[in-house]
Amino acid sequence: MKLFIADIDGTLRSKGSMIPGPLTRQAFEEMHQEGMILGIASGRPLWQGVTNHHTEWGLSFQFDFLIGMNGGEIWTKDTNERKEYNLLSTDTLKEIVTALHHFAGINPFVYRQGSELSLYLDEATKRSGVRHGCPVFECKEEADLYSEPTAKILYRCDTVAIADEVETYARQYFGSRIACFKTGPELVELQLPQVNKGEGLKLYCQPHHIDLKDVIAFGDAENDIEMLKIAGTSVCLKDGMDDAKAASNFVTDYDCDEDGVGHYLYDHHLIERRK
Numbered sequence: 001m002k003l004f005i006a007d008i009d010g011t012l013r014s015k016g017s018m019i020p021g022p023l024t025r026q027a028f029e030e031m032h033q034e035g036m037i038l039g040i041a042s043g044r045p046l047w048q049g050v051t052n053h054h055t056e057w058g059l060s061f062q063f064d065f066l067i068g069m070n071g072g073e074i075w076t077k078d079t080n081e082r083k084e085y086n087l088l089s090t091d092t093l094k095e096i097v098t099a100l101h102h103f104a105g106i107n108p109f110v111y112r113q114g115s116e117l118s119l120y121l122d123e124a125t126k127r128s129g130v131r132h133g134c135p136v137f138e139c140k141e142e143a144d145l146y147s148e149p150t151a152k153i154l155y156r157c158d159t160v161a162i163a164d165e166v167e168t169y170a171r172q173y174f175g176s177r178i179a180c181f182k183t184g185p186e187l188v189e190l191q192l193p194q195v196n197k198g199e200g201l202k203l204y205c206q207p208h209h210i211d212l213k214d215v216i217a218f219g220d221a222e223n224d225i226e227m228l229k230i231a232g233t234s235v236c237l238k239d240g241m242d243d244a245k246a247a248s249n250f251v252t253d254y255d256c257d258e259d260g261v262g263h264y265l266y267d268h269h270l271i272e273r274r275k
Contacts (some may be wrong), residue, residue: 003037003267005201005227006068006218006261008053010184011237012040014257023262027270032061039195039204041067041185043223045111045151046075046082048132069111070191071200071224072151083262085203086194088153092178093146096153096190101142103166105158110150117144124156152191160185165236173268181222182241189223198226216269219244235264265271 001159006012019025032038034224042050046068054062061159066075075082088096095109107125111151113132118125121138129136139145145153157163163186170180179193197219205212217224217231220240228234228247236248252260253267 001031001036001216002214003039004031004216005039005041005197005231007220007224007227008042008050008199009038009044009090010219010220010240010256011224012256014232017257021259021262023259025057025059025262027265028057028059030270031265032059037064037208038209039063039065039067039201041200041224042188043068043070043152044132045069045113047109047114048134051075052134058124064202067197067200067204069151070189070195071197071203071226072191074200076202076204081130084151085199086192087149087151088190088192089149090146092192093150094143096170096178097142097145097266100155100166100170103162103169105162107156108145108153109156110145110153112122112148112150118144118156119145120270122156147172151190151195155188155190157186157188162186165187181201181225183198183221183223196226197224198228198230201227201230218264219248220256224242233260 009015023086035199040063046066050066050068062077064077064261073084107118108121109116113275116136119139125136155166166188167180167182178190180190182188212230213232215231218235219228220237222243224244225247234248235250236245237256237260238252245251252262252264254263268271
């Protein structure tokens with residue numbers, strides 16, 4: 001292994017926790033000391049806490065690179081630069097919002113720098129703002145959702161059944177033009193197909209001359225699949241989605257709440273240090 005990359009929510013930490021388990025944090029320190037390149041990848045924008053996770057988690061170092069917005073933005077430590085890729089245009093956003101407008105029980109939202117903008121300011125939206133430490137705002141009108149280009153648009157759904165219907169309909173309606181997937185039982189995301197964590201990983205590895213076969217990647221959800229497919233070693237969490245498991249070489253013996261990533265690293269790659 002030369003490079004470690006992992007999804008955050010549902011992989012490194014459970015949705016009810018702010019920090020990864022102790023084994024995972026210990027493994028980060030050991031891998032860093034050995035000179036491994038370490039990165040984390042999120043569906044969230046980098047400003048929504050991702051750039052500060054190393055401090056929040058009590059690590060002695062900043063990660064070498066950060067991927068946000070499912071691969072739509074990348075920050076690298078060596079250059080201290082953040083770059084954005086393949087944003088949805090205002091016309092495409094309008095097409096998405098219009099196509100899904102007829103569904104009941106949905107609340108579309110987009111990220112704006114430093115905040116979330118939702119069609120409705122419901123309890124789930126308010127909880128998201130508290131959880132991620134960012135302000136949340138309600139649209140004055142639906143057109144606010146597509147007034148600026150952005151990497152993706154998300155749909156919170158009242159039930160799992162509605163989320164399944166939205167995902168199925170959007171995939172049939174847009175075909176290969178728009179990538180549509182679930183990142184939670186009731187959360188559907190839409191973005192350009194060129195935007196994914198796998199492409200983000202490539203965009204970091206290529207200029208740094210890192211072969212993808214030397215990468216180990218961890219994930220749990222549909223937005224991790226492209227990253228899991230291209231990594232030389234890919235691992236899905238025990239409690240991850242079935243599609244993510246199918247895209248992985250291995251599945252952890254422990255779920256996310258049980259510090260699954262840390263257990264896997266020590267059982268399979270850092271085993272000598274645990275003795």
